[in-house]
Amino acid sequence: MTIFKALLIKEALVLANSIVVLDFETTGLSPDQGDRAIEIGAVKLENGIVTDRFQALMNPGRRINSFIENYTGISNRMLAVAPTCTKVMTEFADFIGASNLLAHNAAFDARFLEAELARLGRQVCGEFSCSLLLARRIYQDAPNHQLGTLINYKNIAADGSFHRALFDAEMTAELWLMMLNDLSERYGLDNIPFSLIKRLVKTPKAKVDKLLINYAAKIN
DNA sequence: TGCCAGGCCCTCTTTAGGGCCTT
Numbered sequence: 001m002t003i004f005k006a007l008l009i010k011e012a013l014v015l016a017n018s019i020v021v022l023d024f025e026t027t028g029l030s031p032d033q034g035d036r037a038i039e040i041g042a043v044k045l046e047n048g049i050v051t052d053r054f055q056a057l058m059n060p061g062r063r064i065n066s067f068i069e070n071y072t073g074i075s076n077r078m079l080a081v082a083p084t085c086t087k088v089m090t091e092f093a094d095f096i097g098a099s100n101l102l103a104h105n106a107a108f109d110a111r112f113l114e115a116e117l118a119r120l121g122r123q124v125c126g127e128f129s130c131s132l133l134l135a136r137r138i139y140q141d142a143p144n145h146q147l148g149t150l151i152n153y154k155n156i157a158a159d160g161s162f163h164r165a166l167f168d169a170e171m172t173a174e175l176w177l178m179m180l181n182d183l184s185e186r187y188g189l190d191n192i193p194f195s196l197i198k199r200l201v202k203t204p205k206a207k208v209d210k211l212l213i214n215y216a217a218k219i220n
Numbered sequence: 221t222g223c224c225a226g227g228c229c230c231t232c233t234t235t236a237g238g239g240c241c242t243t
Contacts, residue, residue: 026243030225035243068243107227108242132241133228146241163243204229 018099018126019045021176023168024112025072027064031115036060037085038074040092041165043173044099048180050173054095055166057082072163089116098125100194104147104172106130129194131176133201137208138179138186147171154178187216 022042028035038060044052057074059082069075082088103109106128114124135145142153148162148171156174160167180192196215203211 024243028224029243032226033224035225038243071243103242105227105240105242108225111226112243130228136229136240144240201228 019102019129020096020099020126021045021102021169021173022096022109022113023103023165023172024109025068025074025163025165026112027060027062027068029108031112035112036062037089037112037116038064038068038079038082039072039165040088041167041169042092042095043166043169044095045102045173045177048177050170052095053166054092056088056091058085058088059083060085073161074164085116086120089120093117093120093122096126100126100129102129102131102172102176104130104168104175105132127194129176129197130201131172131179134179134197135175137200137203137205138183140205147175150175183212187212188220189216 020042021044022040024037025039026035026037037058039057040054042054043050057078059079061084063076064074064079101110101113101124107130110124110128117123131147132145135142135150139145139150139153143149147168148158151158151171151174154175156171156178158171160170162168162171183189183192199211200208
């Protein structure tokens with residue numbers, strides 16, 4: 001085994017052993033405009049298996065509008081008896097530790113995670129991956145790249161409600177594993193290291209196939 | 221009552237504009 005290949009396997013194991021898939025429900029789209037988290041859901045993936053889960057509603061200290069109530073199914077009555085964002089996010093920060101992180105449209109969840117942790121005087125330690133960016137490259141024929149559409153497109157069993165944090169995190173994890181498996185099968189790769197994912201999501205769609213073919217030729 | 225953001229990514233592009241995706 002070459003040193004290069006050994007390093008890639010080690011890197012892949014590090015990623016697999018530490019990734020946390022998360023999803024926020026929020027009062028709106030922008031923490032910079034004062035929006036707050038109202039629910040966090042997450043699953044811990046270890047070697048492709050969900051080994052732990054985290055789910056909690058949190059009281060943002062204000063009423064949410066009817067659009068958010070209808071969109072998420074989370075009501076003001078539910079939030080009125082929920083613990084504070086401070087309490088929930090403190091527990092969640094301990095849950096994720098220094099793990100690498102994954103979300104569908106990660107830029108959105110990363111902004112809220114950073115904003116909520118900043119209120120606690122804490123910060124994100126792990127590195128984010130984005131299932132949306134990867135899906136846009138490897139499922140170019142999908143009708144669109146919304147989470148629900150991709151779950152349906154790949155015939156992944158979905159027994160629950162989209163737009164609730166834990167369910168969306170579970171579905172994102174399933175989609176992620178499906179994408180890694182499809183990449184492995186399509187290009188004959190034993191594992192998909194984090195460095196390859198990072199390169200993939202920065203590669204123009206038209207050049208993705210060539211990159212993977214060249215990578216597979218190099219590693220195999 | 222209606223609207224609000226930010227990053228990615230494509231194209232009729234790069235001195236820009238607009239759709240997608242997240243709540």
